[in-house]
Amino acid sequence: MRLSQTFIKTLREAPKDETARNGALLVRAGYIHKEMAGVYDYLPLGLRVIENIKRIIREELNKLGCEEISMSALQNPEPWEKTGRFSDQEVDIWFKTEVSSGGELGLAPTHEEPITNMLKAYITSYKDLPLQVYQFQTKFRNELRAKSGILRGREFLMKDLYSFHTSEEDLDRFYGEVEKAYAKIFDRLGIGGDTYETFASGGIFSKYSHEYQTFLPVGEDTVYYNGDKSVVLNDEVLNDETLEDLGVKREDLVATTAAEVGNIFKLKTKYSEPLGLKFTDQNNELKTVYMGCYGIGVSRVMGVIAEKFADDKGLVWPEAVAPYKYHLVGIGEEGMEAAEKFYAEHPGEVLFDDRDIRPGEKFADAELMGLPYRVVISAKTLAEESAEITERITGKTKLVKLSDLK
């Protein structure tokens, strides 16, 4: 991408009401635009980050045999009324709206009810199980407060996976597979080192669920960890029973703030029972399907990565999610000519600052935008048949022969 030909530019100021660092930096660097609290647009660079995150998640889920679909945002109340979750007393973050032909609709805050309902058309026998489907879908949640940039959205992108099984044992098996896949996903996203599988409340059907919490100063959750971080638990389950279950002592636990980037949950028959999702087993007996659900907040992950790695100069993207690998700057006529050549040789990997502005401004923008490698080509570097490569995260600079860059 040529900066001279994109509409985005870095901005001096973020919106006045944007108090979160991730939101402010992402707006200033031209990745997102704020529509209102908790509602953002994704500009070309931001959309590329989102697509990179989706690609990594998709690749790992497809390896588990998961199938991608896309469900509607508009929700018929009927299946939600069967589980009691259309009630604003039960679920207090619904956006609701009226359809002109009559009746109330909701905007999906999650999709357990419609996916369970839909699969009644597809699951009849044990031969149809197990199955697992996922989507990348915009969720709507009517949050009273949304002041954390893209860490908490009223409208946000989520990956939600649902699995369906003949038995609790098979649900346990797949749940274990998802745990391994999630570890790999967060590693590939560059936040594996700070992201912990965390014990959380399992609701009425399971003792525990698991959250994936990334330790982060601005995180909205409080979690507790033991010395080697082999046990991490959410404050909602910090009680004697949990401590005994997990074999840790309260005095050994340290509190920290964290952002929840994912969660996995053994739903068992919580939704399949009231919605009547059943199958006939080998003995021709009608049984209720076991379910699990597994979320990752895609836009939230982008916000967490922005918060986690940013420094006082701007954003710092891990290579796997960066919108481009190289931020290319040519200095002087000779440098620009060589830069043009480099750009032509690395299609799709290079953000080329070909604007007619001072090198200092280009360098400041490169730091704000945070691509992994800044590549500067000038008469000076060309004298060594080289380009100057600066790694954004370390700030380390070295000359690399142009012939080695191909």
Added chain:
Amino acid sequence: MRLSQTFIKTLREAPKDETARNGALLVRAGYIHKEMAGVYDYLPLGLRVIENIKRIIREELNKLGCEEISMSALQNPEPWEKTGRFSDQEVDIWFKTEVSSGGELGLAPTHEEPITNMLKAYITSYKDLPLQVYQFQTKFRNELRAKSGILRGREFLMKDLYSFHTSEEDLDRFYGEVEKAYAKIFDRLGIGGDTYETFASGGIFSKYSHEYQTFLPVGEDTVYYNGDKSVVLNDEVLNDETLEDLGVKREDLVATTAAEVGNIFKLKTKYSEPLGLKFTDQNNELKTVYMGCYGIGVSRVMGVIAEKFADDKGLVWPEAVAPYKYHLVGIGEEGMEAAEKFYAEHPGEVLFDDRDIRPGEKFADAELMGLPYRVVISAKTLAEESAEITERITGKTKLVKLSDLK
């Protein structure tokens, strides 16, 4: 994809309230699921069709230097109030909702206002123009009736492109480029031969706009065409002035039904004026930006293709949008073994019916699902070292050497 390992299956019956052929066939063939009138989920095969349509549109728009973004569905009333379009009297298809912190929001039925408003942060000088941005975004329209399957959705996927210019002349230039790109897009989508650029009302700012109408028996629009179809016009502009402008006589025109798959519109300063989107020109004078907008109904295109090509046996997909190119059926032990080999050699292009059911059922499903080529491998075809290839659209069958299929 192996049919034994996907959750989808063909269904005997479509929902009782699904009267549109595209909706009924797409549900029965496992491409979509109906949530309610005008609201559908996209299952794995349906999502692949949508992604293929998006890819073709994206490729052609990127060639014109258009940039992809993704804007929010939730809409702050403010910019819409400036153009008068938040009023239900003015725009009667809004879904509106309340935000819990106070105030009303809308669900975007289109995005002229927010894109115009957003670009005030990015356009200041003539040097920033022209620019053109597009998105694939879910639109919400509170239609009183929605009985045409995915031809008319309350929630549907649209590509909307907006262009911004220093002058009417430059808008005209780009409008002409989009006309050429649209012709190419509809050709590539397989409906070019039946899709006509159609004169329609231009509203108060332009004499005419253009719709792209695909002639279709179940289309909801009525259009008129002359003998060689060099002039096609919407019934809303069928008047003496238009006839004179276009040099056609009323008695030479024939009426037909059609489905609108796209439209392009010279907005000029209709939105930039009330929203204050201005730039300084070479003489440092403040001027209002000229705009155009250009839509394609992505999910509607899928419905139009389904309607257009389907026959009494089921769907018929043009190769460019088909979810897979080959529908593979192995018969007998020997045939299945060779089919497994074929499947391994064509990753990503083959839907493999590896289920343990009768060949007759497999053939019927292949016809219903409508992939371009059915490939049958059996002891009989293997005796000729061949596979039997049947083209779905013509029904023509021939033996092709397996060695030629690689």
